[in-house]
Amino acid sequence: MAKKLRTRKHEVVLNRSVGGDAGITVILAIFGLFMFLPMYYTIIQSLKPMDELFYFPPRFYVANPTLDNFKSLFNLMADSWVPFSRYIFNTVLISVGGTFGNLVLSSLSAYALAKIDFPGSKFLFQVIQKSLMINAVVTGLVNFITLSYIGWIDTYLALIIPAWGSTLGLYLMKQFMETNVTTEVLESARLDGASELRTFWSIAMPMVKPAWLTLIIYSFQGLWNMGQTNLIYSEQLKTLNYAISQINAGGIARSGSSAAATVVMMMVPILVFVVSQSNIIETMGSSGMKD
Amino acid sequence: MSKNTEKQVKTRHEMTKAEWTWFLVRKNKTAYFMVLPFMFIFVLFTVVPVVASLFLSFTQFNMLEAPKFIFMDNYITLFLDDELFITALKNTLIFAAVTGPVSYLLSFVVAWFINELPPKIRAIVTLIFYAPSIAGNAYLIWTTLFSSDAYGWANAILMELGIIDTPILWFQNATYVMPLCIIVALWMSLGTAFLSFIAGLQGINKSLYEAGAIDGVKNRWQELWYITLPSMKPQLMFGAILAITGAFGFGPVVTALAGNPSVDYVAYTLNHHLSEYQGTRWEVGYASAISFIMFLMMIGANMLITKLISKVGQ
Numbered sequence: 001m002a003k004k005l006r007t008r009k010h011e012v013v014l015n016r017s018v019g020g021d022a023g024i025t026v027i028l029a030i031f032g033l034f035m036f037l038p039m040y041y042t043i044i045q046s047l048k049p050m051d052e053l054f055y056f057p058p059r060f061y062v063a064n065p066t067l068d069n070f071k072s073l074f075n076l077m078a079d080s081w082v083p084f085s086r087y088i089f090n091t092v093l094i095s096v097g098g099t100f101g102n103l104v105l106s107s108l109s110a111y112a113l114a115k116i117d118f119p120g121s122k123f124l125f126q127v128i129q130k131s132l133m134i135n136a137v138v139t140g141l142v143n144f145i146t147l148s149y150i151g152w153i154d155t156y157l158a159l160i161i162p163a164w165g166s167t168l169g170l171y172l173m174k175q176f177m178e179t180n181v182t183t184e185v186l187e188s189a190r191l192d193g194a195s196e197l198r199t200f201w202s203i204a205m206p207m208v209k210p211a212w213l214t215l216i217i218y219s220f221q222g223l224w225n226m227g228q229t230n231l232i233y234s235e236q237l238k239t240l241n242y243a244i245s246q247i248n249a250g251g252i253a254r255s256g257s258s259a260a261a262t263v264v265m266m267m268v269p270i271l272v273f274v275v276s277q278s279n280i281i282e283t284m285g286s287s288g289m290k291d
Numbered sequence: 292m293s294k295n296t297e298k299q300v301k302t303r304h305e306m307t308k309a310e311w312t313w314f315l316v317r318k319n320k321t322a323y324f325m326v327l328p329f330m331f332i333f334v335l336f337t338v339v340p341v342v343a344s345l346f347l348s349f350t351q352f353n354m355l356e357a358p359k360f361i362f363m364d365n366y367i368t369l370f371l372d373d374e375l376f377i378t379a380l381k382n383t384l385i386f387a388a389v390t391g392p393v394s395y396l397l398s399f400v401v402a403w404f405i406n407e408l409p410p411k412i413r414a415i416v417t418l419i420f421y422a423p424s425i426a427g428n429a430y431l432i433w434t435t436l437f438s439s440d441a442y443g444w445a446n447a448i449l450m451e452l453g454i455i456d457t458p459i460l461w462f463q464n465a466t467y468v469m470p471l472c473i474i475v476a477l478w479m480s481l482g483t484a485f486l487s488f489i490a491g492l493q494g495i496n497k498s499l500y501e502a503g504a505i506d507g508v509k510n511r512w513q514e515l516w517y518i519t520l521p522s523m524k525p526q527l528m529f530g531a532i533l534a535i536t537g538a539f540g541f542g543p544v545v546t547a548l549a550g551n552p553s554v555d556y557v558a559y560t561l562n563h564h565l566s567e568y569q570g571t572r573w574e575v576g577y578a579s580a581i582s583f584i585m586f587l588m589m590i591g592a593n594m595l596i597t598k599l600i601s602k603v604g605q
Contacts, residue, residue, distance in 0.1 A: 020511060024404045028416070031401060035478065036419050041444070042432045057447035105329040112326045118319035119312050124326060131337050132532050133593040135540030137562055138586045141569045141578050142340035142347070145354065165332030168483070196321040218483075225427045227543070230570055241427060245547075248431055255435065266426035270418075273425060277414055284483075284490035288525020289532070289597075 042266075045259035046070070053256055069256035073264070076247060076257055082236050084243065091224060091240040094156060098163030099219040103212060105164050110173035110211075111200045115186055125174065129289065131167045144230060158231040163223060169215035172283055176211035177204060179286040214283040217276055221269045241265065341586055347579035354575055365580035376581070378556050379564040382469070383539065383585075386560060387592070389473050391538035394480035395531060401481065402488035403515070417489060424482035433475050434548060437461035462548055465555045472545050472558050479544075480537060484530030491526030495519060520603050527603065531596045539589050542566070561585055 040060075045053065047065040077084035112118070113125050143162060144153070152158040181204050189199045205212070227241045244261045273280070303311060316323075348365055350358035369376045405416045423429060436444045439460040446458040461467050495518070500508075503518050520527070542562025545551070549558050561581060569578035 016511065028401070028404050031397070032416065032419055035423060035481070038432045038436060038478065039419075039422055039426065039429060041436065042429055045432070045435065054442055056441055057451055058442055058444050105332065108325040109329040112322040116319055116322040116325075118322040119315050121322070121326075124330065127338070128333070130590070131333070133536055134337075134341070134586055134589050135536050137540045137542065137565065138344070138582050138589070139337055139340035141565070141575065141582055142343045143336055144569070145343075145575070146335065146339070161332065162336040165329060165336050167333065167337070170329065196325070200325070221425055225425070227428070245428060248428065258431075259435075262427070262429050262431060266422075266429045269425040269427065270422050273421065274418060277417065280486060281417075281490045281493070284487045284526075285494045287483075287487045287529050288491060288523070289528040290525050 039266075042259055042262055046256070046263045048256065050256060069260040070264075073247070073257040073260040077243075080243065082238075082243075086236055087238060087240045087243040090156070090237055094159050094163075094226070094239065095220050095223040097156065097160040098223045099216055101160065101164035102166055102169055102219045103215055106170035106173055106215060107205065107208075107212060108200070110170050110177055111204050114174045114177035115181060115183065115204065116196065128167050128171060132171060140230075147231060154232055154234055154237065156237065159223070159226065159229070163219065166219060166222070169218055172218075172287055173208065173211045173215055175286045175288070176208055176283050180211075181207050210279040210282040213276055213279045217272055217280065220272070224269060341583075344579040344582040344586070347576055348583045350576040350579075352575040352579075353573050358576065361576070365577050366584075368577070369580055369584070375556065375559065376561075376564055379559050379561045380584075382557070382559055383561040383588075385469070386473065386476070386541060387535070387538040387588075390476045390480060390541070391535050391592075394477055394538070395484065395534040397477065398481050398485040398530060398534070399488050399527075402485055402492055403519070405489070406492040413489075417486075420481045421485060423479045424485075426479075428547065430475050430479055430544060431547060433471070433478075434462060437467075437471060439463060462550075463554050465557045468549045468553050468558045472541075472548055475544065475548060476538075476541055480534070482533070482537070484533045487526045487530050487533075488523070491523035492519065495522045524600065524603055527600050528597055531600055532593055535592050535596060536589060539585065539592075 037060075044060065044062050046069050047062045047067070049064055049066045049068060052059065052062060052064070113121050147153050147158045147162075152161070185203060185207075186199055189203050190196075194203075225241055226239055227245060228238075232238055244265050247261045248258045301310075306314065347358060349360060349362055351361050351364075352358035401420055405413050408416065438446070439458060439462070441447055441450060441458050443458065443461070445461065446455070449455045450458070459467070461471060499518050499522065500514060503514060508514050508517060540562065542560050542565075545553065545558045545560060546563070551563050552559055561584070565578055565581045565585070568574045568581065
């Protein structure tokens with residue numbers, strides 16, 4: 001399955017009409033522009049000097065590109081009440097802590113659910129599959145109450161620990177293990193006397209690298225883009241996304257630095273995706289749901 | 292240990308079902324330890340909230356005093372005496388009914404169109420379509436494109452062309468708020484489902500198409516219906532679930548674009564209504580009733596759609 005993705009499709013004469021190809025190209029181009037132009041315009045805005053930002057009609061190119069907006073963004077950051085490095089630290093700590101825990105707990109469970117046939121495993125996976133159907137909005141209220149009983153409100157733990165139980169990564173990893181880790185390999189390791197944990201760690205895990213890379217990226221992206229939440233109210237514990245949205249809310253006077261802030265913020269997940277695209281697509285190859 | 296081996300001497304057929312299950316449970320002890328940590332966190336932060344919100348929805352609770360049981364009163368108030376809830380419910384349903392299916396179709400159509408492109412080009416096109424869904428708050432650019440003054444791109448074009456002579460206050464105008472929010476939602480909706488479709492299409496065995504061509508499949512539409520869709524049903528299922536779940540949870544973006552409350556409450560969703568009662572007023576029982584209704588809507592829509600998809604190609 002995984003190998004097949006990489007090989008070029010071999011040339012078969014299928015029923016393809018020239019008209020159909022042309023139509024597809026035109027539709028793709030229209031959709032593509034719709035997707036691309038706003039992103040492009042964000043980048044262009046961030047490079048415009050002040051006078052070009054307020055040019056009528058607005059231009060889709062920049063005559064004198066400048067990095068002034070990025071400079072003023074960093075000045076704004078330097079002036080902020082809480083040092084900007086603190087927001088970055090918070091975001092990195094939450095993203096790394098949440099992702100690491102989610103990776104460890106999910107891989108252990110995914111392996112057990114995919115490769116050990118124990119009573120209850122089907123039921124547990126059904127519940128996890130159903131949980132993909134509900135949005136976090138539904139659980140927010142009770143989680144707030146739970147976290148305040150534990151006493152984690154306004155601590156990093158309130159954001160990190162719930163992220164450990166996020167199900168999308170586990171789901172993808174379990175499906176990937178099912179198709180890509182053959183039971184024969186595991187059986188021979190077990191016959192050699194390897195414990196279940198050892199088989200998991202030294203046989204199964206190396207075989208599912210694309211899946212854990214995908215899990216890391218998904219979890220990281222989610223936590224990285226997390227904005228304002230009612231779980232944190234101390235300014236010095238807030239995230240980068242929150243700080244950036246404060247700059248964005250600065251209105252027209254800051255529209256240049258606001259665009260610069262957005263560019264800085266979006267570049268991280270986009271670059272991560274560019275580097276890991278083939279692994280993610282490979283993981284998605286087994287993402288399908290078979291009831 | 293010796294006791295253990297004695298038990299194993301008994302064969303499968305001599306054991307009752309319960310005995311056999313218990314034997315398997317003990318044999319797979321490690322497996323339970325492996326799933327335990329995840330399940331603990333998952334149950335605490337996902338299963339418990341759903342169950343608890345059902346119980347709390349029958350109570351009046353402000354987190355200071357003990358919950359007071361009032362049975363269906365919260366639900367009765369919601370449906371009979373809370374006009375804003377009805378507005379929010381209506382808007383949420385319209386929103387989900389448009390963005391869910393359209394985003395799903397868009398994800399599939401684009402994935403299908405780019406399937407036969409050479410791998411390098413396909414990777415670039417994938418990036419272009421996928422980027423908005425992971426770009427943090429990049430959607431705020433839409434408030435610039437549709438800004439209320441003449442520096443906004445939409446107003447500028449319309450004014451240049453002489454269609455309007457004063458700028459339209461896009462995100463403050465009751466006519467335009469909802470359609471614009473839907474457009475932005477669609478713009479950022481080609482996410483995981485889209486990637487799953489791309490991978491699903493790539494994974495289809497090419498010899499199926501050759502066989503199809505021999506069996507008289509005439510064009511790509513027939514190919515789509517008879518070969519492609521049935522072969523990637525699992526991905527279609529997974530994608531549908533993500534599309535539906537996404538379509539119901541779209542509050543914060545509306546707030547960022549059109550403010551909360553939006554003009555005349557035209558884009559006021561259940562999400563907003565919920566945060567009003569759970570964050571501002573602390574009426575936990577009432578908010579739980581809203582949560583639980585949202586839960587039922589998401590599960591209901593998902594069950595319905597997955598039923599429909601399982602019929603594809605049959």
